[in-house]
Amino acid sequence: MTPLARNPKFARIAAPLMVGVLVIVVWHALVTLLKVPQYLVPGPVSVARTLVTDWGLLSSSLLVTLKITFLAFACAVVLGTTIAFLFVQSRWIEVSFFPYAVLMQVTPVVAIAPLIIIWVKNPTIALTICATLVALFPIISNTTLGLRSVNPGLLSLFRMNRATRMQTLLRLRIPSALPYFFGGLRISSGLALIGAVVAEFVAGTGGTGAGLAYQILQAGFQLNIPRLFAALLLITVTGVLLFALMVWLSRLFLGTWHDSEMVQEG
Amino acid sequence: MNATALPEQLAAEAPPGIPVVQALAAEKVYPNGTRALDPVDLSIRAGEFVTLLGPSGCGKSTLLKMVAGLLQPSYGRLRWWGGGFDEVRGEGRRLDFVFQDATLMPWARVDRNVRLPLDLAGVAPGAAQPRVDSALDLVGLKGFGRHYPRELSGGMQMRVSIARALVNEPDLLLMDEPFGALDEITRNRLDADLIRLWWARKLTVIFVTHSIYEAVFLSTRVVVMAARPGRVFREVVIDEPHPRTDAFRVTQSFARYCRELTELLMEASAAGDTSA
Numbered sequence: 403m404t405p406l407a408r409n410p411k412f413a414r415i416a417a418p419l420m421v422g423v424l425v426i427v428v429w430h431a432l433v434t435l436l437k438v439p440q441y442l443v444p445g446p447v448s449v450a451r452t453l454v455t456d457w458g459l460l461s462s463s464l465l466v467t468l469k470i471t472f473l474a475f476a477c478a479v480v481l482g483t484t485i486a487f488l489f490v491q492s493r494w495i496e497v498s499f500f501p502y503a504v505l506m507q508v509t510p511v512v513a514i515a516p517l518i519i520i521w522v523k524n525p526t527i528a529l530t531i532c533a534t535l536v537a538l539f540p541i542i543s544n545t546t547l548g549l550r551s552v553n554p555g556l557l558s559l560f561r562m563n564r565a566t567r568m569q570t571l572l573r574l575r576i577p578s579a580l581p582y583f584f585g586g587l588r589i590s591s592g593l594a595l596i597g598a599v600v601a602e603f604v605a606g607t608g609g610t611g612a613g614l615a616y617q618i619l620q621a622g623f624q625l626n627i628p629r630l631f632a633a634l635l636l637i638t639v640t641g642v643l644l645f646a647l648m649v650w651l652s653r654l655f656l657g658t659w660h661d662s663e664m665v666q667e668g
Numbered sequence: 669m670n671a672t673a674l675p676e677q678l679a680a681e682a683p684p685g686i687p688v689v690q691a692l693a694a695e696k697v698y699p700n701g702t703r704a705l706d707p708v709d710l711s712i713r714a715g716e717f718v719t720l721l722g723p724s725g726c727g728k729s730t731l732l733k734m735v736a737g738l739l740q741p742s743y744g745r746l747r748w749w750g751g752g753f754d755e756v757r758g759e760g761r762r763l764d765f766v767f768q769d770a771t772l773m774p775w776a777r778v779d780r781n782v783r784l785p786l787d788l789a790g791v792a793p794g795a796a797q798p799r800v801d802s803a804l805d806l807v808g809l810k811g812f813g814r815h816y817p818r819e820l821s822g823g824m825q826m827r828v829s830i831a832r833a834l835v836n837e838p839d840l841l842l843m844d845e846p847f848g849a850l851d852e853i854t855r856n857r858l859d860a861d862l863i864r865l866w867w868a869r870k871l872t873v874i875f876v877t878h879s880i881y882e883a884v885f886l887s888t889r890v891v892v893m894a895a896r897p898g899r900v901f902r903e904v905v906i907d908e909p910h911p912r913t914d915a916f917r918v919t920q921s922f923a924r925y926c927r928e929l930t931e932l933l934m935e936a937s938a939a940g941d942t943s944a
């Protein structure tokens with residue numbers, strides 16, 4: 403075949419793209435041939451049209467969801483790393499508090515979201531708290547693991563050179579933890595988005611604070627299925643872009659030295 | 669005995685009465701009850717190249733870690749330059765350790781890895797760089813400072829690890845099977861380089877290996893150890909002139925020493941528990 407097809411970089415982008423195009427074509431063909439009504443499954447063309455005509459509504463909702471997602475993600479990163487640093491300070495702290503971190507992780511956010519929404523008046527803050535709770539755990543567990551995953555030989559070396567606690571932390575523990583940390587970021591960024599959407603569903607906030615989840619709910623009630631699909635599409639694309647952003651970030655920081663994707667791909 | 673094999677000036681430098689390291693009935697029982705080492709008496713003088721030779725599990729690493737101050741003996745004690753571990757610092761009394769694997773920081777370039785001991789000691793980067801360069805030069809890695817460890821072969825990574833130990837200008841160098849993971853050809857080459865370094869820098873080296881050939885080629889003295897329980901079995905002085913080159917490997921006396929050590933190791937394992 404052409405040499406371009408053998409280029410692995412090209413293949414990595416082109417192959418999934420072709421699958422995507424194929425799916426859209428098949429989708430379009432099925433919807434048109436079988437004459438599926440709009441209110442059941444809209445075709446790709448009508449979804450695209452809705453995306454354009456309803457862009458004003460959808461984009462402002464997208465911004466709301468994005469705001470919650472990024473706020474929650476930032477909170478999860480700051481809180482998660484702080485907690486991880488506390489955990490590695492002493493086994494006692496970790497042993498005492500880790501079960502509660504797990505408890506928080508296994509409690510479904512839909513179950514506690516109503517409480518948080520009742521307790522916290524400001525909807526943005528309430529939603530951010532819910533999404534943070536969802537996104538927090540991978541950061542805690544990965545960073546804790548990373549800070550502990552130090553080459554014992556290097557640790558002995560630091561000890562023999564009479565390194566201070568601070569030197570060991572900055573020069574050894576933190577760099578050793580980075581690959582794990584970035585693995586945590588990847589999982590957590592997706593969870594922040596999921597958390598934001600789930601919390602919006604529970605809150606059902608309309609008006610100016612309406613996120614994409616609210617648009618989906620509304621579109622469902624009104625049987626405006628093309629708009630539902632359009633909102634859904636926006637959420638999915640956001641998730642993919644977030645993931646790509648995290649991959650790019652981790653390449654940026656680890657690409658030069660780390661056998662990237664080594665940790666946390668499984 | 670083997671004083672003739674040592675550099676003249678070394679014998680003059682260190683008062684003969686004060687050994688660099690002494691183990692006085694030092695023994696080790698790990699907290700889990702494993703008896704790693706029966707009481708060991710060992711005395712190492714300045715300028716010696718002493719090899720600890722024995723099967724795995726005979727306590728070589730345990731002994732070396734006690735010498736490095738990384739482990740406390742359960743009973744008995746160790747002396748450094750006639751005193752406690754506090755004697756190990758400052759001019760003429762530095763100690764460094766080379767591990768079995770290179771233990772480099774993968775995120776740091778070669779020169780940053782080599783500079784680490786100086787960084788930790790608070791030496792300014794400007795003052796450190798010439799020392800890093802000369803250490804890399806010593807191990808034959810001139811011009812590799814800007815590489816990342818993963819870009820180097822296993823043998824080269826080991827050289828970086830040795831350069832990192834040399835950058836502090838150690839007087840006592842402890843090496844725990846440093847070339848054990850390398851192929852034999854690479855290992856022989858690094859052995860030859862190491863012995864040149866030892867000779868040129870007037871180092872005192874304690875070297876752990878389970879290779880008889882390596883022990884004979886490098887050492888002024890071989891300490892043969894036995895397992896179950898780990899203990900010192902016998903000492904053999906390798907009374908051959910220095911600096912040695914690869915030509916030594918094909919001599920009659922090299923073969924004779926290898927044979928002697930082989931027999932001692934067999935005797936040692938027969939003397940111990942025979943469950944192996």
Ligand SMILES: Nc1ncnc2c1ncn2[C@@H]1O[C@H](COP(=O)(O)OP(=O)(O)O)[C@@H](O)[C@H]1O
Binds near residue numbers: 704728729
């Ligand atoms: N941290 C440890 N805890 C318990 N037992 C250990 C520990 N380190 C080594 N040992 C045991 O002590 C014995 C000697 O080990 P080691 O000094 O590593 O031997 P060598 O380096 O000669 O192979 C072995 O039986 C080993 O299993």
Ligand SMILES: [Mg+2]
Binds near residue numbers: 728729730
């Ligand atoms: Mg060992």
